[in-house]
Amino acid sequence: MGRKILLEHANVPGIKSYEVYRKMGGYASVEKALKSMTPDEVVEQVKTSGLRGRGGAGFPTGLKWSFIDKKSGNPRHLVCNADESEPGTFKDRYLMEYIPHLLIEGMITSSYALGCNLSYIYIRGEYMWVFRILEQAIKEAYANGWLGKNIMGTGWDLDLYVHCGAGAYICGEETALIESLEGKRGNPRIKPPFPAVKGLWQEPTVVNNVESIAAVPWIVNNGGEEYAKIGIGRSTGTKLISASGHCKNPGVYEIELGLSVDEFMNSDEYLGGMMDDRPLKALVPGGSSVPILPANLIFKTTEGNDRLMTYESLSEGGFESGSMLGSGGFIVYNDTSCIVRNTWNFSRFYHHESCGQCSPCREGTGWLEKVLHRIETGEGREEDIELLWDIQRKIEGNTICPLGDAAAWPVAAAIRHFREEFEYHVRFPEKIKNRDHYVNEPFEKVRHLVTKQTV
């Protein structure tokens, strides 16, 4: 049984309310930090913990905090990124919905560490009912003296508010999120300057994912060293994984980093294996943006090592044979799923969500969608596969923000590992007319047709 840090109390009846949360030891980290630690000591504990950004990039949280400009004396802000929109990811929503005060507590302790007096939680507009849950939790925190003026008699003031987006994946990118919080279109900014120097309203700002901030209370209460003992190497602590697709038990799980993919996938404590016991075909381990892995690279790396749920192990082999932990959006595919269709679907998503600022992304995502759609519907040409490769290569690395890369990687990985499926679509259009073409005839049964033609 893995250790629970974030969701330990998530199933306690009434934990959404302030009274129950407090009774279970809630807000202790605020007391401890404000009474016995300087802000810099809190930052040091978070650095020691090795906590890495849980939104997907995995950048060390303590290090990010240490970049905030405290010298200029300008007002500083902590903004929580609750714009969770990466396909396959729904962990932050779970945390906020079931244990909202944990995020509020984390926001207060973290704002203290950064010396902020005005902080925000930016939540995606579709999570409107969660927005109201957070509003209620904040109201309770104000009523009990954890927010407002002169908190715990220390002379430190903090105001905290929830702000809602309105349906734009791009606002999960931190500078786009800041633009959106300023009441504008979500167009990412060119960096530098980084938000730590010029962020919200041109003032020093740190943007952190919900899960990262929710880990702070435990780190402050138990010490960064204790946190660093959980996990393996540079992957410390626990991680929320959102599992979806063709696994037996989809849902949100808290795991200790370092758990093997095999155990996560197959043990009854977690996903319990495959739905209807069909064969596992592919896995996207970290949200739609990360490379898809074919069955033979899921549980073992090419080096023959066990694949583990860590930042390092999931990326072992680079993009040739690995993937990424990303946001922890764990999407499971069985043999009835069509990789071409799935890739087209993802490309449509990125085309829809591109903000349109950079032409490689604005135009390129449209082309990816268009070409993939014609392959998927039986209108594809042999040279389209090379064309796709060429388009994705021209997007990657040529845009202001990582959305371009996120659109390119899934296409590259799909071609790299499932090229035969693309060829099958192009050469046997009559066989893939029906969108459920692999339900009665999984690709394994027809693969020989493609191989024969190639020879």
Added chain:
Amino acid sequence: MEISNAKQEINITPELQARIDELLSHYPADKKKSALLPVLHEVQDAHDNWLSVPLQDKVAEILEIKPIEVYEVVTFYTMYNQRPIGNYMFEFCRTSCCCLRGAEDLMEYTCEKLGIKEGETTPDGKFTVVGVECLGACGYAPMLQIGDYYKEHLTKEKIDQLIEECKAGQVNLH
């Protein structure tokens, strides 16, 4: 989304104004524009779930910003409707994870049942069906959003029931 010139009655009720004032208090006095997204949500909710150009102009006036600053936001974010929509808008998530669990079949079933195509509204103005991108409910697929709420683990039977409940006025949107 296509812009509509349909007439819309603008009514900033005292309750709505109070809510707008509360939202404005969340930002520094000289940063009123920051309240734009949340204010637009509230104004839209109070106006049959869409924002005509005159209504957007009104929001600009309230926040003391230029109308273009409102237009560019309304056209960028998908949750703002620029034309009248059905009383009950079924927004089906159609991104991959939901499709793995039958989202496409279910959306087609719903459209057929209501006699409309994806993106259309029934002639009586009651229902709209649209496909949208990932709503963050991948593990509870297939699903749809209606108003402020999610309906998850859907089946054809649950869709039938939901339509009946909407017709009977038993579904809360906000």
